[in-house]
Amino acid sequence: MDAQFRRYWRLLTTYLKPQRGRVLLLTILLFINIGLQLVNPQIIRGVIDATQAGSALPLLLTAAGLFIVLSVVQRIIAFVSTYMASNIGWTATNALRADMTLHSLQLDMPFHKTHTPGELIERIDDDVTAQANFFSQFTINVAGNGLLILGLLVLLWREDWRIGIGFVLYTVLVFFALRTIQGIAVRRWTAQREVTADYYGFLEEHITGTEDIRANGAVPYVTQRLFTLMRRMLETTVGAQLVSNLTVFSINALYAIGYTFGLALGAWLYSQHQISIGTAYLLVFYIGMLAQPLEIIREQVKDLQEATASIERVEALLNIEPQIQDGPGAALSRGSLAVAFQAVSFSYDQETPILQDISFQLQPGQVLGLLGRTGSGKTTLARLLFRLYDPTEGTINLDGVDIRQLTLTALREHVGMVTQDVQLFHASIRDNLTFFKQSISDAQIEQVLRELDLWRWVEAQPQGLDTYVAAGGKSLSAGEGQLLAFARVFLKDPGLVVLDEASSRLDPATEHRLEQAVDRLLQQRTGIVIAHRLQTVQRADVIMLLEEGRVVEYGPRAALASDPHSRFYSLLQTGLENPATDSQESDVVAQNMKEVL
Ligand SMILES: Nc1ncnc2c1ncn2[C@@H]1O[C@H](COP(=O)(O)OP(=O)(O)OP(=O)(O)O)[C@@H](O)[C@H]1O
Numbered sequence: 001m002d003a004q005f006r007r008y009w010r011l012l013t014t015y016l017k018p019q020r021g022r023v024l025l026l027t028i029l030l031f032i033n034i035g036l037q038l039v040n041p042q043i044i045r046g047v048i049d050a051t052q053a054g055s056a057l058p059l060l061l062t063a064a065g066l067f068i069v070l071s072v073v074q075r076i077i078a079f080v081s082t083y084m085a086s087n088i089g090w091t092a093t094n095a096l097r098a099d100m101t102l103h104s105l106q107l108d109m110p111f112h113k114t115h116t117p118g119e120l121i122e123r124i125d126d127d128v129t130a131q132a133n134f135f136s137q138f139t140i141n142v143a144g145n146g147l148l149i150l151g152l153l154v155l156l157w158r159e160d161w162r163i164g165i166g167f168v169l170y171t172v173l174v175f176f177a178l179r180t181i182q183g184i185a186v187r188r189w190t191a192q193r194e195v196t197a198d199y200y201g202f203l204e205e206h207i208t209g210t211e212d213i214r215a216n217g218a219v220p221y222v223t224q225r226l227f228t229l230m231r232r233m234l235e236t237t238v239g240a241q242l243v244s245n246l247t248v249f250s251i252n253a254l255y256a257i258g259y260t261f262g263l264a265l266g267a268w269l270y271s272q273h274q275i276s277i278g279t280a281y282l283l284v285f286y287i288g289m290l291a292q293p294l295e296i297i298r299e300q301v302k303d304l305q306e307a308t309a310s311i312e313r314v315e316a317l318l319n320i321e322p323q324i325q326d327g328p329g330a331a332l333s334r335g336s337l338a339v340a341f342q343a344v345s346f347s348y349d350q351e352t353p354i355l356q357d358i359s360f361q362l363q364p365g366q367v368l369g370l371l372g373r374t375g376s377g378k379t380t381l382a383r384l385l386f387r388l389y390d391p392t393e394g395t396i397n398l399d400g401v402d403i404r405q406l407t408l409t410a411l412r413e414h415v416g417m418v419t420q421d422v423q424l425f426h427a428s429i430r431d432n433l434t435f436f437k438q439s440i441s442d443a444q445i446e447q448v449l450r451e452l453d454l455w456r457w458v459e460a461q462p463q464g465l466d467t468y469v470a471a472g473g474k475s476l477s478a479g480e481g482q483l484l485a486f487a488r489v490f491l492k493d494p495g496l497v498v499l500d501e502a503s504s505r506l507d508p509a510t511e512h513r514l515e516q517a518v519d520r521l522l523q524q525r526t527g528i529v530i531a532h533r534l535q536t537v538q539r540a541d542v543i544m545l546l547e548e549g550r551v552v553e554y555g556p557r558a559a560l561a562s563d564p565h566s567r568f569y570s571l572l573q574t575g576l577e578n579p580a581t582d583s584q585e586s587d588v589v590a591q592n593m594k595e596v597l
Pocket residue numbers: 113348349354372373374375376377378379380381
């Protein structure tokens with residue numbers, strides 16, 4: 001409980017502190033609201049008693065006017081409080097959502113492999129939404145309504161101690177009765193929701209498998225299962241609804257008992273001349289008022305129980321520490337970078353080795369052609385350069401600096417990557433290129449796009465750079481997507497470029513534009529190219545062949561190309577022996593790589 005309380009406290013202080021002014025104002029408004037609710041019946045009592053005593057009409061009218069004014073003010077305050085509470089709740093939960101999104105983005109790749117996007121959406125959105133009420137109203141509502149009940153009981157007690165004791169007992173009884181009755185209803189509804197989930201799961205599964213079900217003659221069986229499920233759903237729903245109705249009925253019965261008790265007590269005390277008729281009225285009014293705060297507190301407690309599960313899940317996510325942390329912040333100079341892998345080994349699961357004892361060096365400006373069968377570890381090697389994962393052994397240096405000494409931001413600023421699957425977002429072309437970095441000017445973008453021969457294409461778009469790209473880049477051809485990815489890297493201007501070349505076949509004109517783009521990209525930059533095209537391989541200064549995570553051949557391209565014993569030589573021979581047309585070339589090389597490696 002203590003830990004639980006600290007958990008709530010931490011959340012409240014973190015996310016409400018920045019809004020402390022508004023929270024204070026809301027608290028004041030809620031207390032005024034409570035005060036007005038307590039005071040108003042006293043005015044009615046006064047009016048009733050004064051009428052009975054035959055007071056002058058103007059006095060009665062003034063009192064009635066005061067009652068109306070206070071009632072209106074109280075409603076206005078209630079309205080403003082509701083608005084403010086929503087505002088505070090959503091501001092706090094939005095901040096929490098933003099923190100969780102940022103945190104999730106910083107978590108390591110293994111985390112994202114084991115947590116589906118759907119699961120994260122559920123945590124970041126649904127779980128946080130469940131806490132909106134907790135942030136905005138829980139404390140104030142429970143404290144405020146607790147005080148209102150206390151105020152009512154004190155005022156009732158003040159009228160007569162017997163009334164006081166009676167209603168203290170009544171309040172305690174109602175509160176516990178409400179909790180018990182509600183518990184029964186909640187259990188019934190939980191069971192009903194489980195059956196409904198089964199039912200929809202069944203529908204989804206069997207609609208997807210319609211073909212197989214029909215082909216295998218399973219229709220009667222499926223229909224029978226459906227009927228069984230529907231019957232269970234009917235039974236549980238009727239049961240839950242019945243209990244809900246009984247709950248409402250029992251609660252109303254409890255209030256009716258309270259009223260009767262209050263009326264009887266009032267009538268008796270009045271008949272004994274111990275209280276005035278105004279006080280008897282007040283008594284009944286206050287008893288009526290007890291119901292609402294009790295109900296609110298009950299709702300809040302229920303809400304908190306539901307929110308607690310969400311709070312725990314959110315906290316568990318926030319407590320996951322990324323394994324890959326920023327380094328102390330060593331500096332790297334701009335311009336092309338030297339790369340050195342020293343005895344690097346890596347495994348995704350700490351068991352299956354994916355890269356083993358990889359060592360190589362690249363001088364600034366050199367290009368490494370990385371070749372190997374599918375699954376040999378080329379992409380993994382590129383991921384290590386970005387510190388998407390850290391090597392299990394060995395070190396990776398850029399310009400003599402261990403990349404673990406750099407901050408992640410600095411590292412990723414100095415290393416650019418073009419992946420096989422270009423990720424484009426549902427945003428403008430400009431934002432897709434700059435990744436929403438406002439400091440990159442349109443002039444810079446234009447210059448890069450002109451260099452890549454993409455500017456005419458942008459100009460032909462309906463809104464130029466402001467044209468929206470469809471989600472997932474569906475409105476662009478594969479070649480355009482690739483060229484935009486190149487443009488992104490140009491704008492970043494890194495000293496090292498990793499190019500995981502797409503093996504998909506493009507039309508000759510686009511191929512040509514891509515070739516030119518690669519040429520420009522690798523000018524005055526160090527490059528690591530996972531190559532699928534002959535042309536790209538020929539750009540490399542050094543060649544490295546990987547097989548099952550090991551280096552099986554490594555050396556200057558020119559030397560390997562002229563060494564008849566090298567695998568690279570065989571690869572080139574088979575590649576060059578085939579008179580390939582442009583469009584067939586990549587297929588031929590891919591095929592040859594498979595055969596030779
Ligand atoms: N995230 C991951 N978790 C676990 N294993 C992985 C992961 N990514 C890749 N692997 C495994 O690591 C090995 C090397 O994969 P990698 O993608 O580096 O190969 P590749 O040479 O780039 O292949 P391709 O040419 O097909 O892209 C494969 O056996 C693959 O199944």
